[in-house]
Amino acid sequence: MNVREWALITFTILAQMSVGSFIVLGIVHYFVGKKAGEKQADELSDRALLAIGPVLALGMVASLLHLGNPLNAYKAVTNLGTSWLSREIFFGVLFAVTGAVFAVMQWKKIATFQIRNLVAILAAIIGIALVYSMAQVYMMPTRPSWNLVTTPISFYATTLLLGVLAMGAAFVANFWYVQSKNPGCASEQCVLLRDSLRWIAIASIVLLGFQFVVLPLSIAFMAASGAAVSAAMFVGEYGALFALRLVLVFLGAGVLGIFVYREAQSAGHERQMSWLAYGAFACVLVGEVVGRFLFYATTTHFGLQ
Amino acid sequence: MAKQLGFHINSSVCANCKACQVACQDKNNLPAAIRWRRVVLYGGGGWVEKDGRWMPNGVFSYSVSFACMHCENPLCVQACPTGALMKRADGVVLINQDQCVGCRYCEWACPYGAPQFNEAKGVMTKCNFCEDLLAQGQNPACVDACPMRAIEYGDIAELRAKYGTLAEVEPLPSASITLPHAVVTPHRNAQASGTGTGKIMNLPEEL
Numbered sequence: 074m075n076v077r078e079w080a081l082i083t084f085t086i087l088a089q090m091s092v093g094s095f096i097v098l099g100i101v102h103y104f105v106g107k108k109a110g111e112k113q114a115d116e117l118s119d120r121a122l123l124a125i126g127p128v129l130a131l132g133m134v135a136s137l138l139h140l141g142n143p144l145n146a147y148k149a150v151t152n153l154g155t156s157w158l159s160r161e162i163f164f165g166v167l168f169a170v171t172g173a174v175f176a177v178m179q180w181k182k183i184a185t186f187q188i189r190n191l192v193a194i195l196a197a198i199i200g201i202a203l204v205y206s207m208a209q210v211y212m213m214p215t216r217p218s219w220n221l222v223t224t225p226i227s228f229y230a231t232t233l234l235l236g237v238l239a240m241g242a243a244f245v246a247n248f249w250y251v252q253s254k255n256p257g258c259a260s261e262q263c264v265l266l267r268d269s270l271r272w273i274a275i276a277s278i279v280l281l282g283f284q285f286v287v288l289p290l291s292i293a294f295m296a297a298s299g300a301a302v303s304a305a306m307f308v309g310e311y312g313a314l315f316a317l318r319l320v321l322v323f324l325g326a327g328v329l330g331i332f333v334y335r336e337a338q339s340a341g342h343e344r345q346m347s348w349l350a351y352g353a354f355a356c357v358l359v360g361e362v363v364g365r366f367l368f369y370a371t372t373t374h375f376g377l378q
Numbered sequence: 379m380a381k382q383l384g385f386h387i388n389s390s391v392c393a394n395c396k397a398c399q400v401a402c403q404d405k406n407n408l409p410a411a412i413r414w415r416r417v418v419l420y421g422g423g424g425w426v427e428k429d430g431r432w433m434p435n436g437v438f439s440y441s442v443s444f445a446c447m448h449c450e451n452p453l454c455v456q457a458c459p460t461g462a463l464m465k466r467a468d469g470v471v472l473i474n475q476d477q478c479v480g481c482r483y484c485e486w487a488c489p490y491g492a493p494q495f496n497e498a499k500g501v502m503t504k505c506n507f508c509e510d511l512l513a514q515g516q517n518p519a520c521v522d523a524c525p526m527r528a529i530e531y532g533d534i535a536e537l538r539a540k541y542g543t544l545a546e547v548e549p550l551p552s553a554s555i556t557l558p559h560a561v562v563t564p565h566r567n568a569q570a571s572g573t574g575t576g577k578i579m580n581l582p583e584e585l
Binding site: 077139140141142143145146148149150151152155156157158159162210213214215216374375376377378 | 418444453455456457458459460461462477478479480481482483486487488489490491495497499500501502549550551555
């Protein structure tokens with residue numbers, strides 16, 4: 074593992090987290106808006122929305138470190154006809170631009186609610202296409218451990234799991250920010266925060282289950298598709314790291330998720346709930362980074378190298 | 379001009395002297411770590427005990443010289459995000475280093491290890507069929523260097539008419555992936571790609 078590979082880990086994790094966060098944020102905003110009105114929904118989620126931009130930007134800057142000749146980076150969208158890498162960069166830039174347009178419109182309340190909604194849905198669809206093309210980049214016949222249907226599925230699982238827990242942490246951070254500015258005004262926000270966190274906890278537990286179905290399947294597919302060497306590494310030289318990855322994701326999305334749900338059921342436990350939500354996000358983030366490290370570390374090349 | 383240039387590799391007479399590899403590096407002024415043409419030594423077999431004596435059992439080895447196959451289906455060209463890699467009218471796959479972003483994605487895509495990264499320049503390099511020599515009516519350096527006359531080049535249709543269509547012997551990958559423009563005359567012990575019982579015998583720094 075060198076700087077170039079860490080650049081790819083950083084880029085893919087942060088870009089997927091941004092897409093997942095954007096989608097989760099949209100869903101939460103929709104339901105909170107329906108329940109408590111647009112103003113309360115904006116109060117809950119607008120600052121979280123603005124946090125997504127820098128995360129995506131950081132990921133894209135990291136991706137430049139992967140290049141031997143970054144001065145030519147702007148040329149990397151010129152082969153959209155056949156290159157999935159071109160398409161990935163294209164959708165990445167398009168997602169960043171559409172997302173930024175939406176963020177500015179939402180922040181400054183430009184145009185009507187319906188028009189903003191359309192822009193947000195467009196950005197979300199581009200984000201889904203981005204994650205799809207990210208997976209396609211790795212699906213080539215010379216890389217049997219990547220050229221599997223589980224690659225896009227696990228990328229989407231990571232996208233949603235990180236998105237859900239990142240937004241849980243962001244809502245909590247936003248809540249304490251609002252509290253510190255104007256204590257007492259946030260009672261409605263407090264109820265909405267607890268409602269959102271309960272759903273976030275449920276979603277993270279469901280996604281954990283999904284992740285834990287995809288993971289063993291992906292390794293079984295490797296073993297059956299000419300990447301037995303890669304499959305063996307998950308219990309061989311990288312066994313401890315793979316176990317760590319499983320434990321961290323289980324701990325974050327599962328165990329802490331249950332506690333977040335419990336603490337979010339009644340008022341007065343916001344502080345405990347908040348630390349649990351931060352902890353869940355941190356565990357899953359580290360777990361997913363380790364998982365992505367293993368994705369690159371266990372791959373083998375088919376043919377001569 | 380040929381419709382599609384290709385190589386004929388006569389593995390049955392190759393002596394693994396690596397003159398082609400050295401000539402290529404010399405002519406193209408390549409750093410030591412970059413080898414556009416390489417000679418792989420493939421072998422296997424072992425010893426069995428019979429009536430108290432150890433006897434050789436199926437011991438074999440043979441060599442295959444290989445470089446970029448200037449494929450019909452060049453995965454490197456398809457993968458390249460900048461279009462720096464292209465397939466010329468005569469079928470030669472070339473890289474334009476001014477366009478290359480150094481992402482090394484072509485390196486992942488190629489089953490022959492043909493595109494190789496130049497760490498100092500931050501861009502990819504690959505076999506260019508000695509296009510400058512071809513333009514002067516001369517042969518590629520590897521062809522002229524071989525003391526066994528085991529490397530030939532020309533229009534792939536003519537080479538195939540002369541030598542057949544075999545392009546997959548161990549340890550080369552299956553030809554179905556990229557449809558390489560090479561013809562191999564196999565060594566008598568050659569094994570088909572994907573069914574080999576041997577392994578690559580080169581030292582890591584040799585290959």
